[in-house]
Amino acid sequence: GIQVEQSPPDLILQEGANSTLRCNFSDSVNNLQWFHQNPWGQLINLFYIPSGTKQNGRLSATTVATERYSLLYISSSQTTDSGVYFCAVTYNNNDMRFGAGTRLTVKP
Amino acid sequence: NAGVMQNPRHLVRRRGQEARLRCSPMKGHSHVYWYRQLPEEGLKFMVYLQKENIIDESGMPKERFSAEFPKEGPSILRIQQVVRGDSAAYFCASSPIPLANTGELFFGEGSRLTVL
Numbered sequence: 001g002i003q004v005e006q007s008p009p010d011l012i013l014q015e016g017a018n019s020t021l022r023c024n025f026s027d028s029v030n031n032l033q034w035f036h037q038n039p040w041g042q043l044i045n046l047f048y049i050p051s052g053t054k055q056n057g058r059l060s061a062t063t064v065a066t067e068r069y070s071l072l073y074i075s076s077s078q079t080t081d082s083g084v085y086f087c088a089v090t091y092n093n094n095d096m097r098f099g100a101g102t103r104l105t106v107k108p
Numbered sequence: 109n110a111g112v113m114q115n116p117r118h119l120v121r122r123r124g125q126e127a128r129l130r131c132s133p134m135k136g137h138s139h140v141y142w143y144r145q146l147p148e149e150g151l152k153f154m155v156y157l158q159k160e161n162i163i164d165e166s167g168m169p170k171e172r173f174s175a176e177f178p179k180e181g182p183s184i185l186r187i188q189q190v191v192r193g194d195s196a197a198y199f200c201a202s203s204p205i206p207l208a209n210t211g212e213l214f215f216g217e218g219s220r221l222t223v224l
Binding site for chain 2: 030031033035041042043045048050086088090092093094095096097098099100101
C-alpha cells in the first residue's frame with residue numbers, strides 16, 4: 001500500500017512565525033486531504049487537495065502529484081494553530097492512509 | 109450543525125466487557141468509515157460501510173470486532189470481550205461519494221475507549 005511520510009515530526013514556533021509542513025507519498029494518488037487535530041482531539045478538515053494549490057486565510061496548500069508530495073503553509077501562526085497536522089492519501093481505494101503527523105506547538 | 113455525530117465521547121470498560129460505539133453520518137452521506145487512533149499515532153483504517161453492507165473490512169481485526177450500518181439508525185462498531193490493547197480513540201467519518209471516487213472525508217469528534 002501507499003506509504004505516507006510527514007516532516008518534520010515536531011515543530012515549535014513563536015507566535016507570528018511562518019512554517020511549511022511536508023507530506024511525501026510513495027505512489028500515485030487521486031485523493032489527498034490535510035487535517036488538523038486540535039488539543040481536544042477533534043479532526044478538522046483543512047484542505048481537500050489531490051493536486052494544485054488552495055488557500056484559506058492564513059493557510060495554503062500545494063500538491064504536486066507527479067512528484068508525490070504536498071506542502072501545507074501556515075503563515076503568521078497563532079497559539080490556536082497548535083496540534084497535530086495529518087496528511088492522508090488514497091488512490092482508487094477506500095482505505096485512506098494517514099501519515100504519522102507533524103506536532104506543532106506555537107508559543108505566545 | 110449536521111456534522112458527523114459520534115457517541116459516546118468517552119467510554120470506560122473493564123476487560124471482558126463489550127463496547128458499542130455509534131456514528132451518524134453527515135446528512136446526505138451514505139458512506140461510513142471507522143478508523144482507530146492509538147496514542148501518539150496516526151489514524152488506521154478499519155472498515156468501510158454503506159447502508160446495510162460492509163464494503164471493505166480489511167483493516168478490522170478478525171476476532172471480537174464487528175461493524176454494521178443498518179437501513180435505519182446509526183452505524184455501530186462493536187468490540188466484544190475488550191482487552192487493554194483496545195484502548196484507543198475510534199473515529200467515524202463519512203463521505204458523499206466513495207473515497208475511491210475521490211470523495212472527501214469528514215470526521216466526527218471520536219469516541220475514546222479506556223479499558224481497565
